[in-house]
Amino acid sequence: MFDCHIHSTFSPDSKIDAKDGCKKAIEIGLQGIIFNDHLELDSPESMFNEAVDFEERSKILDELKKKFEGRLKIFKGVEVGVRPHLIKDLNLIIKKHDFDFVMSSVHDFAGSEDSYNVGTYSYETKEECFIVYLNAVYDAVKNFKYYDVIGHIGFARRYVPFENKSMKYSDYKDILDAILKTVIDDGKGLEVNSSGYRQGLGTPIPDYDILKRYKEMGGEILVLGSDAHQVDDVGKNFDLVKERLQNLGFKYLAYFEKRKPVFLTMD
Ligand SMILES: [Zn+2]
Numbered sequence: 001m002f003d004c005h006i007h008s009t010f011s012p013d014s015k016i017d018a019k020d021g022c023k024k025a026i027e028i029g030l031q032g033i034i035f036n037d038h039l040e041l042d043s044p045e046s047m048f049n050e051a052v053d054f055e056e057r058s059k060i061l062d063e064l065k066k067k068f069e070g071r072l073k074i075f076k077g078v079e080v081g082v083r084p085h086l087i088k089d090l091n092l093i094i095k096k097h098d099f100d101f102v103m104s105s106v107h108d109f110a111g112s113e114d115s116y117n118v119g120t121y122s123y124e125t126k127e128e129c130f131i132v133y134l135n136a137v138y139d140a141v142k143n144f145k146y147y148d149v150i151g152h153i154g155f156a157r158r159y160v161p162f163e164n165k166s167m168k169y170s171d172y173k174d175i176l177d178a179i180l181k182t183v184i185d186d187g188k189g190l191e192v193n194s195s196g197y198r199q200g201l202g203t204p205i206p207d208y209d210i211l212k213r214y215k216e217m218g219g220e221i222l223v224l225g226s227d228a229h230q231v232d233d234v235g236k237n238f239d240l241v242k243e244r245l246q247n248l249g250f251k252y253l254a255y256f257e258k259r260k261p262v263f264l265t266m267d
């Protein structure tokens with residue numbers, strides 16, 4: 001299996017030295033990993049606004065590729081924080097770099113003055129928050145097309161200040177169908193983000209019923225990511241997620257090399 005969503009210390013919120021991340025991946029038997037560091041612009045969270053030196057990261061990852069050759073595949077990804085007013089600049093930055101994989105993620109959706117976690121506190125109900133969030137995801141898939149996979153649909157679940165943090169397909173059918181249809185029609189894919197388990201959500205993000213719907217609608221491209229920001233979380237809960245995906249009828253997981261999906265059979 002591949003972990004397609006690991007943050008190295010090139011992300012300001014991660015503690016994973018890239019080399020240690022690679023060692024951990026080998027230790028737990030992963031075939032490969034994608035370092036998916038943050039590209040955030042104009043973020044309400046000031047720590048994200050220092051530009052990441054992707055050139056420097058590229059050099060370091062090239063060295064690690066050599067060092068671990070034959071033992072671990074290592075690819076260069078980016079997790080892009082998408083908001084409508086940033087799309088032109090994001091496209092320009094992405095084109096300048098040699099990314100293997102571009103994940104489109106909606107982190108800030110509550111207005112530019114509020115960060116993702118603070119923003120979720122301003123809603124009276126979970127439903128109100130999730131509708132705003134899902135509309136922002138729909139905006140992202142309609143307007144930002146230079147991506148490969150949509151990250152963690154249901155991200156707002158992590159931060160809503162309500163006891164029940166579930167996001168069920170049946171409660172948000174129309175907007176989820178609109179998102180999934182756009183993703184599928186554009187030939188893009190979804191991430192299954194296993195961090196939901198370690199964050200006490202009891203499911204990955206998105207939940208299995210949304211993944212089931214994605215499959216029913218003809219969705220095929222699925223990548224698995226831990227969203228690890230510390231070494232111990234690399235590849236965490238993957239066996240559990242894999243089994244559930246197989247029960248839903250998924251046969252393959254993908255990873256990306258040079259912006260193209262490579263499919264691996266789950267067995
Ligand atoms: Zn994210």
Ligand SMILES: [Zn+2]
Nearest residue numbers: 005007079227
């Ligand atoms: Zn992430």
